[in-house]
Amino acid sequence: MRILLFFYLPISRGDVIHLKIIQIVCTFVHFIQLLSCESRKMANYTEDQMAEFQEAFHLFDNRGDGKIHVSQIGDALRALGQNPTESDVKKYTHQHKPDERVSFEVFLPIYQQISKTRSADTADDFIEGLRHFDKDGNGYISSAELRHLLTTLGEKLTDDEVEQLLQGQEDSQGNVNYEEFVRMVMSG
DSSP: OOOOOOOOOOOOHHHHHHHHHHHHHHHHHHHHHHHTSOOOOSSOOOHHHHHHHHHHHHHTOSSSSSEEEGGGHHHHHHHTTOOOOHHHHHHHHTTSOTTOEEEHHHHHHHHHHHHHTOOOSOHHHHHHHHHTTOTTSSSEEEHHHHHHHHHHSSSOOOHHHHHHHHTTTBOTTSEEEHHHHHHHHHTO
16 A cells, blocks of 8 residues: 655745656656566466466455455555556456455456556656756766666666666766667666
């Protein structure tokens, strides 16, 4: 369950833009983290994947009847590495009554749809977020700055994960073409 806290702070328009940039970069970092996990293809799940899905599903089955409460679907999806918004969850569960319990057979197609559409953020959104770190406006950011972003924001990557991602991406001055980097990461 996500808990959102709102604070009133007097902030300028520049601060709001900076916060939006940080949000986009955090989303990008999370997207990279998801890509480094298991394959999430629609069809032909392996037996191990199905066992993992069922195991996560049954963690939320508090009655032992093979069903979970509709309100727990989002939590079960998150336990499987997805990151749906509440709006996403409602989109796929609106036909169920609020007090209804659903079986794994009902849950799995919801998981498939969420995993299929998980990248609502486009490459252009991520590129735009990284563009704000492009001080010269030349399409490059320093690899040191990109390393810092990837290891400190959102779901932090390890140094080894960052090294794998940046392998072959740096130019001779230690800069990374962030558009090519984003497209490489998003292509899997």
